[in-house]
Amino acid sequence: MSALRPARAEDALLGVAPRHVAEPATVEEAVAAMQACARDRLRVAFVGGGTDLGLGAPPRGLDVVIRTGRLARVVEHAPADQIVVAEAGLTVAALQKALAPHGQRLALDPPFPERATLGGVVAANAWGPRRTRHGTARDLVIGVSLVRADGVLARGGGKVVKNVAGFDVPRIMVGSLGTLGLLATVTFRLHPLPEAAATLRVDGPQAASVRTLVTGMRDAQLEPSSVALHAEGGELTLGVRFEGFGPGVKQQCERLSALAARAKLEARTLSDADAAAFWARHDALCTGGAVRARIGFRPASLGEVMNDVVAPLGRALGGGAAVDPAVGSGAVGGTPASAAVAIQALDRARNAIRAVGGSLVLAEAPPEVRASVDPWGPPPPSLAVMQRLKAQLDPEGRLAPGRFVGGI
Amino acid sequence: MSVQADLDTADLARRMAAVVGEPWCLSDAASLSVYECDGLSHGRVRPRLVVLPASTDEVAGVVRVASEAGVPLVPRGSGTGLSGGARPVPGAVVVSLSRMKRVLEVNLDDGWIRVEPGVINLDVTRAVQGRGFYYAPDPSSQSICSIGGNVSENSGGAHCLKYGFTVNHVLGARVVLDGGEIVDLGGPAPDSPGYDLLAALVGSEGMLGIVTEVTLRLLRKPEATRTFLAIFPSSDEAGNAVSAIIAAGILPAAIEMMDTLAIHAAKAATGLAWPDEGALLLMDVDGPEAEVVHTSSRAIELARKAGALEVTVPRDEAERQLMWKGRKSAFAAVGRISPNYMVEDGVIPRSEIAHTLREIGRMAAEAGLRVANVFHAGDGNLHPLVLYDARNPGEEERAAALGGEILRLCVRLGGSITGEHGVGAEKAAYMAVQFGPDDLDTMARVRCAFDSEGRFNPGKVFPTPRLCGEKPGPYVPHPAEAAGLAERW
Numbered sequence: 085m086s087a088l089r090p091a092r093a094e095d096a097l098l099g100v101a102p103r104h105v106a107e108p109a110t111v112e113e114a115v116a117a118m119q120a121c122a123r124d125r126l127r128v129a130f131v132g133g134g135t136d137l138g139l140g141a142p143p144r145g146l147d148v149v150i151r152t153g154r155l156a157r158v159v160e161h162a163p164a165d166q167i168v169v170a171e172a173g174l175t176v177a178a179l180q181k182a183l184a185p186h187g188q189r190l191a192l193d194p195p196f197p198e199r200a201t202l203g204g205v206v207a208a209n210a211w212g213p214r215r216t217r218h219g220t221a222r223d224l225v226i227g228v229s230l231v232r233a234d235g236v237l238a239r240g241g242g243k244v245v246k247n248v249a250g251f252d253v254p255r256i257m258v259g260s261l262g263t264l265g266l267l268a269t270v271t272f273r274l275h276p277l278p279e280a281a282a283t284l285r286v287d288g289p290q291a292a293s294v295r296t297l298v299t300g301m302r303d304a305q306l307e308p309s310s311v312a313l314h315a316e317g318g319e320l321t322l323g324v325r326f327e328g329f330g331p332g333v334k335q336q337c338e339r340l341s342a343l344a345a346r347a348k349l350e351a352r353t354l355s356d357a358d359a360a361a362f363w364a365r366h367d368a369l370c371t372g373g374a375v376r377a378r379i380g381f382r383p384a385s386l387g388e389v390m391n392d393v394v395a396p397l398g399r400a401l402g403g404g405a406a407v408d409p410a411v412g413s414g415a416v417g418g419t420p421a422s423a424a425v426a427i428q429a430l431d432r433a434r435n436a437i438r439a440v441g442g443s444l445v446l447a448e449a450p451p452e453v454r455a456s457v458d459p460w461g462p463p464p465p466s467l468a469v470m471q472r473l474k475a476q477l478d479p480e481g482r483l484a485p486g487r488f489v490g491g492i
Numbered sequence: 493m494s495v496q497a498d499l500d501t502a503d504l505a506r507r508m509a510a511v512v513g514e515p516w517c518l519s520d521a522a523s524l525s526v527y528e529c530d531g532l533s534h535g536r537v538r539p540r541l542v543v544l545p546a547s548t549d550e551v552a553g554v555v556r557v558a559s560e561a562g563v564p565l566v567p568r569g570s571g572t573g574l575s576g577g578a579r580p581v582p583g584a585v586v587v588s589l590s591r592m593k594r595v596l597e598v599n600l601d602d603g604w605i606r607v608e609p610g611v612i613n614l615d616v617t618r619a620v621q622g623r624g625f626y627y628a629p630d631p632s633s634q635s636i637c638s639i640g641g642n643v644s645e646n647s648g649g650a651h652c653l654k655y656g657f658t659v660n661h662v663l664g665a666r667v668v669l670d671g672g673e674i675v676d677l678g679g680p681a682p683d684s685p686g687y688d689l690l691a692a693l694v695g696s697e698g699m700l701g702i703v704t705e706v707t708l709r710l711l712r713k714p715e716a717t718r719t720f721l722a723i724f725p726s727s728d729e730a731g732n733a734v735s736a737i738i739a740a741g742i743l744p745a746a747i748e749m750m751d752t753l754a755i756h757a758a759k760a761a762t763g764l765a766w767p768d769e770g771a772l773l774l775m776d777v778d779g780p781e782a783e784v785v786h787t788s789s790r791a792i793e794l795a796r797k798a799g800a801l802e803v804t805v806p807r808d809e810a811e812r813q814l815m816w817k818g819r820k821s822a823f824a825a826v827g828r829i830s831p832n833y834m835v836e837d838g839v840i841p842r843s844e845i846a847h848t849l850r851e852i853g854r855m856a857a858e859a860g861l862r863v864a865n866v867f868h869a870g871d872g873n874l875h876p877l878v879l880y881d882a883r884n885p886g887e888e889e890r891a892a893a894l895g896g897e898i899l900r901l902c903v904r905l906g907g908s909i910t911g912e913h914g915v916g917a918e919k920a921a922y923m924a925v926q927f928g929p930d931d932l933d934t935m936a937r938v939r940c941a942f943d944s945e946g947r948f949n950p951g952k953v954f955p956t957p958r959l960c961g962e963k964p965g966p967y968v969p970h971p972a973e974a975a976g977l978a979e980r981w
Contacts, residue, residue, distance in 0.1 A: 276741030332783025380683030
């Protein structure tokens with residue numbers, strides 16, 4: 085296997101330091117590393133680009149961190165079939181760079197593409213503003229190979245988009261945060277790069293008028309690739325992006341402008357530079373702050389969520405939020421004056437979003453906040469099944485023990 | 493059957509009837525014979541009993557009785573499956589969900605509908621189409637297949653090329669697990685914390701539990717749909733046209749292909765004026781009006797460039813529906829040109845279409861049989877229909893062997909043994925062609941997390957029966973393991 089090196093301070097996961105770090109350069113080396121961990125019953129966690137390490141609870145203990153950054157090959161790109169097989173440590177940006185000359189892309193656009201790895205994006209279920217149209221990793225992953233806790237390399241799914249042979253191991257891995265196995269390779273379906281794109285911005289809408297615009301777009305059968313609502317300093321800004329072929333993008337921009345006008349708002353088409361700035365701001369809002377939460381809610385509850393969750397939490401944290409009002413997902417973050425303020429605001433926000441059927445999980449927080457706020461919230465009704473799934477795939481509980489929902 | 497077993501069945505029937513009511517527990521031979529198979533009619537097995545519960549509580553009651561009695565359960569929707577997924581195993585009780593067909597809640601504000609599993613796929617769309625919504629997955633059997641069955645099989649359909657499969661449209665489910673525990677997975681709000689158990693459930697072929705409620709995503713009907721039909725000299729040119737259209741960055745809602753033999757069958761059934769020779773592509777492009785106008789004319793241009801002899805755009809919706817009827821009735825239509833046929837379902841990378849069809853033609857000639865090809869060309873999902881005459885000795889066996897060879901070919905080309913019909917009982921043996929022992933072991937562990945006793949739909953998907961992992965404590969061999977009937981893992 086690849087040599088173990090002693091861990092350094094930056095190898096700690098949520099403050100828990102491993103003793104050793106392995107950096108396998110091939111899938112075989114990753115298997116060897118996992119077998120060694122199994123043999124010595126070592127507790128192990130996986131780190132890709134380290135962009136979502138704030139998710140979950142600190143592991144109960146950690147012996148080894150396996151960094152996947154050297155597993156960075158494109159294994160197979162079949163442009164005519166619009167699929168790619170890549171090692172899990174490849175970054176999103178490196179993959180996009182390899183795909184672009186073929187006029188294709190992975191329709192996932194999480195923040196920090198230069199660092200975020202494919203395995204990390206799948207494990208942390210990271211997403212970006214194109215979620216509106218293309219969904220999350222769950223909608224794009226078609227195959228995985230994973231190294232199980234017992235060091236066995238197993239595959240699930242395949243290389244074709246349409247495939248119902250066997251249980252859906254790839255989708256089960258999405259969001260499992262490294263608690264079920266080490267992703268070695270990931271296979272995605274790809275999409276064509278759009279010929280044309282345009283972003284429109286609506287400044288200063290109320291939450292209610294945003295909801296009207298979102299349902300208006302749906303009723304007008306528009307197909308935006310991104311709908312993003314930014315909340316900063318009590319002000320809302322809505323950005324809508326259309327992608328596709330020129331005539332379709334142009335027509336949809338005109339229709340959105342008309343819809344906005346009907347709601348007494350102005351939708352301005354942004355220059356390329358302004359559009360880039362808007363989407364960069366989006367990434368910043370999704371990743372900024374010492375305290376950050378991810379939220380999920382029913383799109384129809386947007387009004388309640390903006391008023392009772394996003395606004396008070398953003399205020400308390402002294403930061404902002406980016407929300408997809410069409411999907412019902414978002415991130416709220418900031419750097420609060422004190423831990424006590426953050427704890428109280430997070431509790432209230434969680435209660436408020438749960439009251440409308442949504443959820444809030446911690447994505448980033450200092451130890452003093454974590455000490456008082458469960459990163460996942462109350463466990464889901466199916467926790468017992470989740471615990472049994474964990475026990476089946478990691479019977480000794482060695483993979484990031486305690487990091488996941490309900491202490492899994 | 494022994495006297496003891498008969499007594500046990502009578503006792504089981506009494507206990508089941510106490511849960512579902514006397515009329516809904518079937519035990520007479522005539523009734524049971526209806527449930528011996530699903531849409532795959534060979535390999536019939538008579539169930540011990542059939543129960544038709546009417547609610548989640550009744551399903552839970554049925555499962556409790558079965559758990560106590562150690563009896564396997566086989567969930568069943570409309571019975572239209574084509575892989576023997578609802579075929580009983582000896583001694584099993586079939587749980588038919590056909591009485592659970594209520595629409596429970598419609599929420600168009602959020603865009604979802606909550607239904608019982610016996611609701612027919614097309615009835616979901618019918619419930620909301622008046623207000624401009626629809627349910628996207630559209631298996632060819634959509635006028636008779638049930639949502640519960642769709643969830644079990646992760647059903648697709650012609651339009652999943654653009655819109656995805658059942659798994660992309662199920663937001664939540666209520667499921668009864670072994671022992672009768674009722675669990676809710678997912679829900680109308682995205683990103684509920686925890687493992688994506690819903691993804692495990694969809695496509696699990698009834699092996700994890702019994703689904704009693706499903707929340708489905710509803711979509712707004714696209715503004716515009718353009719359909720065209722293109723005739724090519726052969727499937728080579730048609731396959732190339734598919735590749736060219738996809739390579740141009742166009743994502744059609746559907747691209748369907750039929751070869752000469754399939755065209756003959758569809759013509760015989762519908763009276764459509766399709767040509768006698770060549771291959772045909774039927775394509776839908778949908779979305780915002782301007783986008784559709786642009787992409788459909790690009791696609792037609794590319795089809796012509798690839799060698800289309802003739803391109804027809806339907807004059808009106810009625811003509812469009814007729815074209816689609818020709819396609820959707822193709823399976824049944826093959827019955828008009830052959831006394832018997834087997835429907836296969838395999839997937840290849842779509843760039844291999846032309847090559848694969850030639851190869852299938854060669855294999856069929858070698859076997860002395862004919863194969864009609866009707867398939868979802870956009871995603872490489874083949875449906876070779878192997879024609880045979882069961883009256884000729886040995887022909888059915890040769891047809892089955894040819895079907896198997898086609899599946900092996902799909903796997904060799906990097907594809908799959910099933911794109912939408914499921915593995916079921918029929919293809920369990922072929923799972924070992926596509927997956928290695930460790931891959932299957934991993935999938936089976938997922939099953940063990942839900943159903944450690946193998947209560948639900950045993951004998952499907954996995955090529956070898958297996959037992960769930962050891963429980964803590966001293967090792968005791970399971971009786972089946974000791975008898976050499978199963979292996980521990």
